[in-house]
Amino acid sequence: xxxxxxxxxxxxxxxxxxxxYFLQDIANRSExxxxxxxxxxFEYSLTTAKSISPFLNLAFGYLYGDVSPFSxxxxxxxxxxxxxxxxxxxxxxxxxxxxxxEERFFGRGYRTRLRIKFALEVPLEGxxxxxxxxxxxxxxxxxxxxxxxxQRNAFYTENRMQVSFGKxxxxxxxxxxxxxxxxxxxxxxxxxxxxIYFRTGFYISR
Amino acid sequence: xxxxxxxxxxxxxxxxxxxxxxxxIGIKKEIEKGIGASDFPPAGLLFVDAFKNKKRxxxxxxxxxxxxAFESKFIYEGRKFSIEFDTLGLLTNVEVEMxxxxxEKATRxxxxxxxxxxxxxxxxxxxxKKWVHEEEEDDFDQYDIEEFLAEFSPDRNKLDxxxxxxxxxxxxxxxxxxxxxxx
Numbered sequence: 001x002x003x004x005x006x007x008x009x010x011x012x013x014x015x016x017x018x019x020x021y022f023l024q025d026i027a028n029r030s031e032x033x034x035x036x037x038x039x040x041x042f043e044y045s046l047t048t049a050k051s052i053s054p055f056l057n058l059a060f061g062y063l064y065g066d067v068s069p070f071s072x073x074x075x076x077x078x079x080x081x082x083x084x085x086x087x088x089x090x091x092x093x094x095x096x097x098x099x100x101x102e103e104r105f106f107g108r109g110y111r112t113r114l115r116i117k118f119a120l121e122v123p124l125e126g127x128x129x130x131x132x133x134x135x136x137x138x139x140x141x142x143x144x145x146x147x148x149x150x151q152r153n154a155f156y157t158e159n160r161m162q163v164s165f166g167k168x169x170x171x172x173x174x175x176x177x178x179x180x181x182x183x184x185x186x187x188x189x190x191x192x193x194x195x196i197y198f199r200t201g202f203y204i205s206r
Numbered sequence: 207x208x209x210x211x212x213x214x215x216x217x218x219x220x221x222x223x224x225x226x227x228x229x230x231i232g233i234k235k236e237i238e239k240g241i242g243a244s245d246f247p248p249a250g251l252l253f254v255d256a257f258k259n260k261k262r263x264x265x266x267x268x269x270x271x272x273x274x275a276f277e278s279k280f281i282y283e284g285r286k287f288s289i290e291f292d293t294l295g296l297l298t299n300v301e302v303e304m305x306x307x308x309x310e311k312a313t314r315x316x317x318x319x320x321x322x323x324x325x326x327x328x329x330x331x332x333x334x335k336k337w338v339h340e341e342e343e344d345d346f347d348q349y350d351i352e353e354f355l356a357e358f359s360p361d362r363n364k365l366d367x368x369x370x371x372x373x374x375x376x377x378x379x380x381x382x383x384x385x386x387x388x389x
Binding site: 191 | 306307311312314315318319321323324326327328329330376379381
């Protein structure tokens with residue numbers, strides 16, 4: 001039974017992401033005090049999306065994020081998301097570009113950023129991606145801090161590269177397992193930190 | 207320009223209580239005055255003398271929130287050292303200037319989280335590794351200079367009877383909600 005909402009071409013997309021970061025702490029380990037440290041970064045999001053054409057998709061949504069790196073208690077955020085996805089299917093490969101604006105609300109302050117992601121998706125079983133089949137997706141994402149110059153550490157703050165294996169279970173859900181390389185400019189000195197993370201993502205669409 | 211305040215932040219990251227301490231940021235007020243070697247506590251001078259081939263040796267009297275201390279600064283093996291003594295010339299802490307990249311990655315991340323939670327943006331000015339003498343020790347005044355030097359190296363993360371901390375000086379803009387609280 002399709003609702004009026006669906007008849008007009010709108011979809012509801014849900015997403016659960018877990019990024020797991022590992023950081024080695026050699027000094028502590030040699031003292032036998034602590035093993036390597038890790039932290040989880042969870043994201044739950046709900047978006048409504050509409051395909052304007054086979055190449056263009058619009059989406060608006062809400063995201064709840066929860067990070068608890070090392071500290072007691074969590075550091076959660078509420079986020080509003082607006083995005084445009086342009087995609088083109090070549091014989092096997094789908095190339096897509098996603099432009100996304102995010103308004104992020106933390107317990108302590110507000111941040112807004114622009115994310116530009118290029119992704120390449122290749123089916124691993126056959127020429128076309130059918131339900132029940134695996135695919136490979138790699139992406140590169142640039143994150144820009146849109147707050148005024150006087151408030152941000154840098155304009156180009158982060159870059160994330162990611163390679164994932166995904167299982168396209170059905171038109172309604174898919175699961176992805178990936179590894180990512182995350183570069184972040186953390187302060188005004190321009191110091192860049194790099195992190196490797198493991199991502200598990202579960203996506204549903206109705 | 208009152209929004210841009212320079213802060214000296216002390217992040218006590220004692221290796222034993224890392225997780226709990228990660229968000230403890232204290233604010234310190236320090237007044238320093240240059241003095242001559244003759245005004246420096248003799249026991250302290252003796253200790254400083256043990257660092258051979260040091261350069262640019264200076265002595266200071268320091269007043270931290272009403273508490274008097276003496277500090278000697280010099281360059282030893284290419285690194286900036288600052289050694290603090292109490293009024294009797296007993297060693298209280300050793301500071302060595304270092305680079306951000308020299309801090310353990312996991313510790314860096316904790317420090318960064320602390321700053322992110324308190325500041326909109328910030329700039330690192332100075333980073334020091336700091337060994338603070340655990341004052342509850344009874345044999346506090348029994349330290350052996352030779353032994354200390356033998357054991358001590360700027361790369362060490364652990365030193366007997368001392369607790370490791372990082373002192374990081376930054377200039378930053380506090381988050382709105384925080385600024386209201388401190389006024």
